[in-house]
Amino acid sequence: MGLITETNAQYYAGQQAFVGNGTAGPIITTFNTDLVSSFNNAPTSNFSVLVNNVLLIEGTDYSLTGANTITFLAGSFPAVGASIIVQLNQTAKNNNYGGYEYIKLNDVINNFLVAYVGPGKLIPNVKRTDIMFHAKRGLQEFSYDTLKSIKSQELTIPASLSVIIPQDYVNYVRVSWVDNAGVQRIIYPVNNLTSNPTDLPIQDADGIPTQGGFGQNLQADQALTEERWKNFNLDNLDGRLNMDFENTNVYNYDWWKLAYGERYGLEPQYSQQNGYFSINERLGTFSFSGGLANKLITLQYISDGLAYDADTKVPKLAEEAMYMHIAYGVLSGRANIPEYIINRFKREKSSKLRNAKIRLSNIKLEEFSQVMRGKSKWIKH
Numbered sequence: 122m123g124l125i126t127e128t129n130a131q132y133y134a135g136q137q138a139f140v141g142n143g144t145a146g147p148i149i150t151t152f153n154t155d156l157v158s159s160f161n162n163a164p165t166s167n168f169s170v171l172v173n174n175v176l177l178i179e180g181t182d183y184s185l186t187g188a189n190t191i192t193f194l195a196g197s198f199p200a201v202g203a204s205i206i207v208q209l210n211q212t213a214k215n216n217n218y219g220g221y222e223y224i225k226l227n228d229v230i231n232n233f234l235v236a237y238v239g240p241g242k243l244i245p246n247v248k249r250t251d252i253m254f255h256a257k258r259g260l261q262e263f264s265y266d267t268l269k270s271i272k273s274q275e276l277t278i279p280a281s282l283s284v285i286i287p288q289d290y291v292n293y294v295r296v297s298w299v300d301n302a303g304v305q306r307i308i309y310p311v312n313n314l315t316s317n318p319t320d321l322p323i324q325d326a327d328g329i330p331t332q333g334g335f336g337q338n339l340q341a342d343q344a345l346t347e348e349r350w351k352n353f354n355l356d357n358l359d360g361r362l363n364m365d366f367e368n369t370n371v372y373n374y375d376w377w378k379l380a381y382g383e384r385y386g387l388e389p390q391y392s393q394q395n396g397y398f399s400i401n402e403r404l405g406t407f408s409f410s411g412g413l414a415n416k417l418i419t420l421q422y423i424s425d426g427l428a429y430d431a432d433t434k435v436p437k438l439a440e441e442a443m444y445m446h447i448a449y450g451v452l453s454g455r456a457n458i459p460e461y462i463i464n465r466f467k468r469e470k471s472s473k474l475r476n477a478k479i480r481l482s483n484i485k486l487e488e489f490s491q492v493m494r495g496k497s498k499w500i501k502h
Contacts, residue, residue, distance in 0.1 A: 125221065127153055132217065135209035141172065141199025147192040150207050154217045158185040167213040171206040172199045223434040230256055233447050243462070247451055255450035257427055259443050260435065264426040265291070267478050268436060273421045275299075278413050282351055283406040287420070289428035294421040296398050298413060305419060306395045308409070314358075314391075315350045317401040317408060347401070351411055358391055439477035445470040 130136050131152055139148045150156060150168075157163040160180055170177045170191060177183055182197035191207065199205055209217070230252050238244045264270040271294055276284050278298075297305035321341040322330035330338045397410040407420065427433060435443050449466040452458050 126151060135211075135214035135217070137207045139205040139207070141201060141203030141205055143201045144198055145193045145195075147186060147190045148205065148207070150189045150191070152189070152209065152217065153220055154209060154213050156185055156189050156191075156207075161185060165210075167210050169208050169210070171208060172203050174204070174206075222437060224437055224440055226256055226260060226433040226435060229435055229440065229443055229447075233444055237444070237448055244448070244451060251451060251454075252447055255447045256443065258450070259446035260426040260433065262446075263435075263439060263442070263474075263477075264423060267442075267474065267481065268426065268439060270423055270426055271421055272424055273419050276418050276420060278409055278416050278418060280414050282409045282411065282414055283401065283404065284409075284418075284420070286400070286405050286407065287422060289424040290422050291425050292423055293400075294423060296407065296418060296420055298395065298416040298418045308396050308398050308413070308418070309390070309393060311350075311397045311399045311410075312390065314397065315346060315399065317399050317403060318344050318346060319403045321403075344403075347408065353411060355394070355396070355410060355412060436477075436481065438480040442470070442473035442477040445473045 128137075130138070135152075137150050137152065154167070157167050158179065159166045166179055166185075170179075170183055177197065179185075181194065183191055183193045186192040193199060230249065233252055233256075234249070238247055272287070272289070274287060278284060296308045298308055299305055320338075321344055323339040323341055325331050333339050396413045396416075399408050400406075401408045445466065449463070449470045452466055453463050
């Protein structure tokens with residue numbers, strides 16, 4: 122059977138049509154995206170219902186009574202032959218686009234039970250919960266350096282020079298500010314330039330931390346290190362001259378004598394003017410250097426693939442690697458399994474993971490050739 126179950130109208134327009142029969146229904150949709158209702162603890166409903174092009178009101182004319190099941194309420198039964206359209210909203214349609222390149226984690230578990238578990242197979246029996254554990258662990262490990270699971274947020278840096286770490290954040294990939302042309306300018310980590318203290322004990326005159334009524338150290342409200350870094354002028358660090366360069370002539374002695382020797386010995390990591398960021402574990406924020414206030418930034422980061430239900434999917438290019446990860450995890454945790462079998466699946470797991478990385482790297486011959494053409498240019502003196 123074919124794997125595509127949606128019609129073109131369901132996929133492209135987010136619509137599914139039904140014909141009224143004069144009763145409450147119900148009607149059951151077959152979108153790849155599940156219907157959610159604001160009446161069932163969802164922030165908003167992701168669909169609407171129209172009868173003869175008239176928009177109905179959820180809770181008054183119809184309700185979501187089961188999994189993708191819509192039931193019409195008394196007084197709003199569609200007439201016999203009436204045109205009923207279930208319409209997904211734009212966000213639901215966008216989430217559905219491109220979904221064929223993924224397989225749901227639940228389907229991976231079901232497929233593994235069919236292919237690898239049963240009488241006469243290497244794994245005669247195993248609990249579904251064990252498979253689920255290894256599948257989730259595999260998805261976490263793959264998300265870090267194999268899968269294309271990079272997320273990004275577009276934010277504006279406030280006057281406080283801090284933005285909150287995303288809820289599903291695991292590690293950052295890149296932080297950039299966006300100029301007026303839409304070009305991203307990389308913001309670099311502070312490395313050893315400064316730090317964000319995790320503890321701010323208040324000291325007495327002898328330098329001893331003071332305690333409160335319950336014996337705990339009293340904490341300061343603000344780190345002096347962070348306050349000084351926020352007010353620091355980066356021109357004193359990156360070698361830039363604080364002057365107008367519009368009409369300067371670098372060959373004019375009156376100009377260049379002002380900067381004579383200023384850049385000698387400058388560290389390359391500091392010779393940039395895009396600014397710096399750090400991760401403040403005490404406050405749970407990204408902190409930025411002075412001069413980046415009100416800048417538009419893009420924060421790219423990775424998650425572990427398990428934060429939300431919509432994340433629990435595996436690219437089909439890595440499906441076989443996931444099966445081998447689960448098989449190795451199940452067999453290596455069992456007693457009386459010959460070591461040569463465990464080693465065999467360990468090699469298979471590594472091999473399939475390597476294949477998945479190559480596939481997901483998405484290197485195309487034309488793109489590679491274009492890069493190499495730039496490497497063949499003569500260097501002229």
